[in-house]
Amino acid sequence: MIVAFIGFSEAGPAFAEAMVGNGAEVRAFDLRSLDARQAEAQAALCARVGAAHSGSLAAALDGADLVVSTVTAGAALRVARDAAPLLAAEACYLDMNSISPDGKRAVGDAVAPNAFVEGVAMGRIAEGKLPRVLLSGPGSAIWAERLAALGWSAKSAGEAWGAAPKAKLLRSVMVKGFEALLVEAFEGARAESLEPVLLETLADWIPELDWPAFTSYHLGRVAKHGPRRAEELRECAAMLEQMGRSVTMSARAAEIMAAAGPTPAAAQPTS
Incomplete structure (x- = not known):
């Protein structure tokens, strides 16, 4: 071929x-x-x-x-x-x-x-x-x-x-949405010097996951590619609106991504 x-x-x-x-x-x-x-x-x-x-x-x-x-x-x-x-x-x-x-x-x-x-x-x-x-x-x-x-x-x-691109965007609602949660949580933890404590409690929640490595990787990706992630989440929101579904999470996650990177705001956790 x-x-x-x-x-x-x-x-x-x-x-x-x-x-x-x-x-x-x-x-x-x-x-x-x-x-x-x-x-x-x-x-x-x-x-x-x-x-x-x-x-x-x-x-x-x-x-x-x-x-x-x-x-x-x-x-x-x-x-x-x-x-x-x-x-x-x-x-x-x-x-x-x-x-x-x-x-x-x-x-x-x-x-x-x-x-x-x-x-x-x-x-x-x-x-x-x-x-x-x-x-x-x-x-x-x-x-x-x-x-x-x-x-x-x-x-x-x-x-x-449309089956494949829809599946891709629905996956992005989950993955990018979770990254937005990480940004919001660790910005708050950083402001209060609670990053080590937050990582420990997350390890109690899902012990199988290497939370320091997982969090560092995803926040690093947001810091580097925030605007691109925001654009993809806007695509997610537009698709969900066409389906007649709520876009509350996707729309807010897009705002967080646009503001988070590439800037120091989404820097990797210190612990």
């Missing part, structure tokens, strides 16, 4: 490396390659994971069986529109960007009549381990099997459009 990645910085190389290791021919194109100062670094990154470095979008997509978009949420639709006329007739377009169900459908419309599958990574790449990937839309079960054979932990969330 020939696989082309559009966007190749963080997630792309990890997924590509797994596919190369399982026999796929992988190409990659990133906008950075159009800058002579960055093209060399992009070529080296491709070489490190066994992917062919493409100097243009057309070169990457030429004859590809599967096209994987791992760009940014803001660029997902534009990239799909740019790619559409360059896709081989039988190519499938897999959008892996963190966008809303409506955003995914817009991407699918942009690449029609080519096959389209919605994809989301349910977590981050940690210690070289790929996160679980959920797919949805007609044909997603078949593509989950094909991707699993190429080293992905892929599963179809259903043939219905």
